[in-house]
Amino acid sequence: MKTSYDVIVIGGGPAGLSAALKAHEAGANVALIERNDELGGILNQCIHPGFGLKYFKQELTGPEYAQRLIDRLAATDVDVLLSSMVLSIEPASEENGHLHQISLINETGRYVLGAKAVVLAMGCRERTRGEIKIPGSRVSGVFTAGLAQRYINMENLKPGSRFVILGSGDIGLIMARRLSLEGMKVLGVYELMPYANGLFRNIKNCLEDFGIPLHLSTTVTKVIGKERVEAVEVSKVDENLRPIEGTQEVIPCDTLLLSIGLIPENEVSRTAGVELNPATNGALVNDTYETSVPGIFSCGNVLHVHDLADNVTVEAERAGSFAAAYALQGGDPAPADGEADGACIRVSAAQPVGYTVPTFIRKDRNASIYFRVRRPVENGVLVVKSGETEIFRGKARAYKPSIMECQIVPAKLLAGAGDEITVSMEEEK
């Protein structure tokens, strides 16, 4: 077994696969570490179509999309370690020979691998009942939508018969359709916000086509049952998202699915001391997807939650190339967060723009700034300012929180900017 690589990619989902492929293409010698016993990540349980339209120009299911990347990887000499869990990363230092030390275990033992560059691609996890503090009893029958999806699509097991879904995120919508197709009853989808969180196509294809009602500004205020869910109580919420007394309605059901958001899974990143962005729960990165720890890169849903796998692939390919360049050139030739040369800019977001990725860009390179709005904006104009000076103004259009946006800001507009710019939005009537 080899113990040192140019680039080690952690995670074998769409991000990890894409990053490993690009790093390999750039001439790096690469290992990919995956904790499950197969590659593909969460795509394996996403058996619905809708993947690949942008990247492969063809509509694929999740497993098909993953398989294309897996097949490409199989044709390379990238080392793949399956069923292997990374426990920690110790960043490169003089003492450890300038290699990041990755500790991992699998059935054959405990190992430490060295890498000149690391790509974090561990994906995300689902928000839980505890995080939104749904009151009521602690019965069985409350599942995150992704767990229910795994039971049904991967394990042929039914997590219930009569479902209420809280949250109109895409996984919840997809699951509403899946449950209906498999003969289970979906009584309704309830959404705290006054707008749906999932993609428009999913509202249409997964709810409307199946006659499943979507109740906006409504949330689950109590889980009822002795040992298993017997009912949930839902309530309307006011403009501050507080339940309105007197609007309670009890809906008999045996299962509550939660589709209330995704959170990047940065446990391993933390062990390396990677600085996180509270707005995304992902790493703070520069325009090469390098984190606060030199030589450690981050991409895909572990960096920020994407709505399309295709976008994950594009981002991860870039991160993989930059990681390879870092490894092969022996360091970062032009770090975007180096304070020394005055060539870098810190990007921040102002409401209703929720966050931006990356956080650090360079004045001498075009910047692709990814962002999401926190609430729907009917007629929004994207404005980038350096201090009080406007350096970029977009065209008026609609923005939705469900869609990750990308704005390219040309280098020539950045040249005169200060060391901080703000991405904000003006609303036109």
Added chain:
Amino acid sequence: MVTKAAAQPERMDMQTYDLIIIGAGISGCAVARELSRYRLRTAVLEKNADVAAGTTKANGGMIHAGDDPAPGTLKAKLNVEGNALYENYAKELGFRFKRTGSMVIGFDEEDLRYLEKLLDNGHKNGVPGIELIKDTARILEIEPQCTPNAKYAIYTPTTGLVDPFEVAIAACENAVANGVDFYLDSPVTGVCKEADGTFTVTTPKETFSCRYIVDAAGLHADDVARLAGIDEYNIIARHGDLLMMDKECGVKDLMPLYPIPSPESKGVVSLTTLSGNVLVSATAVYRDKDDTDSYAWGIEELLKGSTKLVNGLNTRKVIRTFAGERAVAENNNNDFWIKPSAVCENWFHVAGIQSPGIAAAPALALYVVNMLRENGVPLEEKENWDPIHREPADFSELSPEGQADLIRQDPAYGRIVCRCETVTEGEIVAAIHRNPRATTVEAVKRRTRAGMGRCQSGFCQSKVVHILSRELGIRPEDVRLESDGSWILSGAVKEGPEAGKGEA
């Protein structure tokens, strides 16, 4: 089975013991473990699928110093004595215990008057090292994460922390190793005192005969006693909401901080558990027995309470809310109700064990055994009693070499099941096959921490279900979350020869 036409067919499968403990919470388990040193045939009957599945699993896990209970009460005595016994208890039983110390925080002159009373209480109860501090700087020196608004504090260096179910499970397993039988999923449905003075105890599965009964049935101790026609006291349920925070919540290694208590409760305490999560507990409201619902009101109280005492806590980082109920013996001066029945010989009440039941447990066990002895229960010491219980390996706590060794011995330790808490398949399989076995997802969680992390089993539940199914030889749809009726899965989505093929 071909049976003889016996005169008393129902007695044929009767299990006979000298003494039966009803209820396997912390008190029942601690008493069972203490009794296991004697030549007494002892059994414990528990209605839940696991020990420690009632009040014991849902409380703050504090080994209170003993300044709060009213002087002169049994509660005060057992609390202070129990606290002092915990080091040795932990050493013998192998559970985690840490003496953290704690502070009760005051903000104004009225609070100060209360703290002075508490100091006096503490002195009367014999709390070692108790101290009244009137200096913010000193308070912050003891716990830098305490709010700088704190002006006064009672500091008790002897306060400690455990995971309460760890204590109960360790006591139970040590009792089993020394010959006590535990019957889980065995709710007592009837108790009859026979003419010969023995008790016949019925459960849905089995019938038992015994000479002595220790009723440690928690919230239902009075109901169980009434089954035997004993109506001497009443248990009411004092409900408490609790919440658990992510390990990353802005606060680390927080010493337990108490507010000025109310007459009913020690108030909303914030602390960092032995596993590194901030736990905020608990509200105190009388509710129906078995109401372990979380209440929105309670959760808000907890968040408010913790913010008042703790500096820098990110209250958005909640990972779980839950609730428990303390069994309170009504009209009993808020004290424990531990005594022989006045109306039924050989029936012993161990009831009303509200807070500080965990802290009191080791002393309570000694007290109960002494009570049994004084009331004629023959207690002859065994020669081969082994007080030592060895906790199985905790992979995440081992050194890299230790981890490598374990994987070499059994590759299942190289398979991570719970990624949030780094729990391996090896640990889960070991937990399932301990004695008594862990047969539910929650029982596995309490023994291994699988599912206790920030994803709250979103990733590992299906794996744990399949491991339980495989190890217990049952179908996945027969794996329960906790008690009877808490099914997780209802069968196959699709039937047929190809359905579900190839899955673990």
